[in-house]
Amino acid sequence: TGVQTCALPIYTGIEDCLQPMICQYHAEKNLHSVIKTMKIGMEVTVAVSLIMTLFGMVFADFLPAMFGVKDEILIGETADAMRYFLPFTIFLGCTIMLANYYIYIEQMSYGAFIKFFLLLILPFFGMSIGGNFSKEIFGQSSLNIFWFCTGFSFAVSFALNFILTRSRKGLLMIDEEFLNNQLSY
Secondary structure, eight states, X not given: OHHHHHHHHHHHHHHHHHHHHHHHHHHHTOHHHHHHHHHHHHHHHHHHHHHHHHHHHHTTTTHHHHTTOOOHHHHHHHHHHHHHHGGGHHHHHHHHHHHHHHHHTTOHHHHHHHHHIIIIIHHHHHHHHHHHHHHHXXXXXXXXXXXXXXXXXXXXXXXXXXXXXXXXXXXXXXXXXXXXXXXXX
16 A cells, blocks of 8 residues: 555646646636646656556565565565556556546546545455455465455546546547637637
C-alpha cells in the first residue's frame, strides 16, 4: 500500500495543475483547448507512471530495506509483489485523471462514481480475490497474487470507465458537433 499511497499524491498533483485550465476552458466552452490540456495531462501521467514503474522495478530489492524491513524472505516477497503491482499504476493514474476531469467539467456524480469504484470497490474485490486464491495458485500464502489482483482492479476500473463513457460522447465527454463547429469557425 505504500507504493499506492506515494502514487496518489503524485497523480493528484498533476491534476491539480490542470484544474484551473480545464475549468476555465470548460466555462468558455473552448473544447479544443480542453482536449489539448487533457492530452498533455494524460501524456505527463503516462510518463510519470512509466518512470515510477521503472524506478520501482529496478530498486524493488532495496526499497523494503529503506523502510525498515530486515527479514530477507519478506524483502524478497515484497520486491516481487512490487513488480507485480507497479505496471498497473498507469491505469490508476489515468483513471484518477479522468475522474477528476469529470468533476471539473461538472459531471460530479459520474467522477465521484468512478473514483469510488477505482479506490474503494474494485481494489477491495481485487485484494479479496488475491488473498483467497494466492494459496491455491502458489501453494502457500503469497503477496504476489494479492498485489497483482489489486493492480488488475485499476485496469478493470479504467476499462469500466471506457465502456461507460462510450455512450457519453467518449472518454472526455466532448460534444463532437460543437467541437467541429468551433474548429470550422
